[in-house]
Amino acid sequence: MLCDICTTNQATVHLTEIIDEQMTELHLCEECAKNKSMDMEQQFGLADLLAGLTDIGKAQVEGKEAVKLKCLVCGLTYDDFRKIGRLGCSECYTSFRKYLIPLLKRIHGSNKHYGKTPLVLTKPVRMKSDAAELKENLEKAIQAEEFEEAARIRDALKALEKKASENK
Numbered sequence: 001m002l003c004d005i006c007t008t009n010q011a012t013v014h015l016t017e018i019i020d021e022q023m024t025e026l027h028l029c030e031e032c033a034k035n036k037s038m039d040m041e042q043q044f045g046l047a048d049l050l051a052g053l054t055d056i057g058k059a060q061v062e063g064k065e066a067v068k069l070k071c072l073v074c075g076l077t078y079d080d081f082r083k084i085g086r087l088g089c090s091e092c093y094t095s096f097r098k099y100l101i102p103l104l105k106r107i108h109g110s111n112k113h114y115g116k117t118p119l120v121l122t123k124p125v126r127m128k129s130d131a132a133e134l135k136e137n138l139e140k141a142i143q144a145e146e147f148e149e150a151a152r153i154r155d156a157l158k159a160l161e162k163k164a165s166e167n168k
Helices: 030-043 046-060 078-084 091-095 097-108 119-143 147-167
Strands: 013-019 022-028
Touching: 013 030, 022 030, 091 097, 119 147
Parallel strands: none
Antiparallel strands: 013 022
């Protein structure tokens, strides 16, 4: 199948566009697909997407509290973040945490990172995250007064901590 735009190269990218509830399929070669993606990014960039997603949560903001938030390190305000869609520094994550957690959940479906870990670090990192999860579950079980479940979790946590100390 030939590219719908240049009609000379073989189509390797198949794009479906839905505009005004009208679906069209485009079959593009790699070069035309790159050009098309650049055009789309200029029209609708990542910053615009993030800014739009933060506007969704605008109704959840209590009063003007979020607008007054300001990063102590770089001086970026939450309102500026909503406009540009980018944080100024690593401290912004701490400063805007209350509003970033729901945003990350909407974007990724979770606010925890489950990405790849270097093989050398995989086991210690997994043990550490498992221990943190067990501690969190233990607190929940205690709060819910499920003491048998809490005892089971406590024992699992002790076993994990023992295994971790043996590996050191």
